[in-house]
Amino acid sequence: MKFCSNCGANVQLRIPDGDNLPRYICDNCSIIHYQNPKIVTGCIPEWKNKILLCKRAIEPKYGLWTLPAGFMENNETTSEAALRETQEEANANVEILGPYALFSLPYISQVYLIFRARMLNGQFEPGIESLEVALYKEEEIPWKELAFPVIEETLRRYFKDKHQGIFGMHVGDIPV
Amino acid sequence: MKFCSNCGANVQLRIPDGDNLPRYICDNCSIIHYQNPKIVTGCIPEWKNKILLCKRAIEPKYGLWTLPAGFMENNETTSEAALRETQEEANANVEILGPYALFSLPYISQVYLIFRARMLNGQFEPGIESLEVALYKEEEIPWKELAFPVIEETLRRYFKDKHQGIFGMHVGDIPV
Numbered sequence: 001m002k003f004c005s006n007c008g009a010n011v012q013l014r015i016p017d018g019d020n021l022p023r024y025i026c027d028n029c030s031i032i033h034y035q036n037p038k039i040v041t042g043c044i045p046e047w048k049n050k051i052l053l054c055k056r057a058i059e060p061k062y063g064l065w066t067l068p069a070g071f072m073e074n075n076e077t078t079s080e081a082a083l084r085e086t087q088e089e090a091n092a093n094v095e096i097l098g099p100y101a102l103f104s105l106p107y108i109s110q111v112y113l114i115f116r117a118r119m120l121n122g123q124f125e126p127g128i129e130s131l132e133v134a135l136y137k138e139e140e141i142p143w144k145e146l147a148f149p150v151i152e153e154t155l156r157r158y159f160k161d162k163h164q165g166i167f168g169m170h171v172g173d174i175p176v
Numbered sequence: 177m178k179f180c181s182n183c184g185a186n187v188q189l190r191i192p193d194g195d196n197l198p199r200y201i202c203d204n205c206s207i208i209h210y211q212n213p214k215i216v217t218g219c220i221p222e223w224k225n226k227i228l229l230c231k232r233a234i235e236p237k238y239g240l241w242t243l244p245a246g247f248m249e250n251n252e253t254t255s256e257a258a259l260r261e262t263q264e265e266a267n268a269n270v271e272i273l274g275p276y277a278l279f280s281l282p283y284i285s286q287v288y289l290i291f292r293a294r295m296l297n298g299q300f301e302p303g304i305e306s307l308e309v310a311l312y313k314e315e316e317i318p319w320k321e322l323a324f325p326v327i328e329e330t331l332r333r334y335f336k337d338k339h340q341g342i343f344g345m346h347v348g349d350i351p352v
Binding site for chain 2: 001002003004005006007008011018021024033034035036037038039071072073074075076077078079080098099102104106107109111113128169171173
């Protein structure tokens, strides 16, 4: 950040009075521009002992597999965002079963919130951000071709819970 | 937002190609400035059948009571943020017992994440953003003087769960 988005003046990076972290400050219009983590939310869509994965058609990690998930938008709820992403990326209609994983990725200032969800029918097709969408049994999951460590961690825990017959709520951190 | 924070040119609000929501776009340096919800995280600090509340020394809701909570910062985890806010606002040292409530407030584009936490000792004192900090039994909670509906909803569910002897994970939405 170099310029104030409100008045166009140059901003300075310094610690405001009464604060303890450097912020981008506009000395012209006195606005402090805070920067905060973003929420990525999505689903583990279930259908007949399989789950739905999307092959990314965008960077980063073009061509690798992930769960349908994306940045939460202003003015929506976490579950609305998860349903929207599942619709946009996989054209799949699901109902949410419950929250499953809440992982912090502090090195990129993101928080992932993944819900378990049940597909309402077996229909799906790639959205604009997916090259391909497919249902996978546990033994078919392309572990070596997953896009992100947070997705691998979520799926490892998911199948472990599934074997034990009980799905907990998982809160954790993903290191760099 | 009126100016590009990267180059200082005027931004335009319109739907980018391949998107479906209006964004602030800089036609000079081609940056799209996305705006996303913020996470507010904090604790329900427990001590000997009481919980710790803070009387706000800042707007909004100056003089009303809330749980220690605040905006999550970049490069921290959700639990680090909750511990930090509890330290900053109440000078209380706690250990986190688990996630308790995840509420979406779509009308202000915030997501509240509240953990249950155990105070490590009975010590606390107001931080710079608190006028007063105090331990309350359930029957002493100042329900009429709580700062935010999301805090009331969290505490109502907390005491209901406490009576039933089991604390679930609560996911919900707070309407306007």
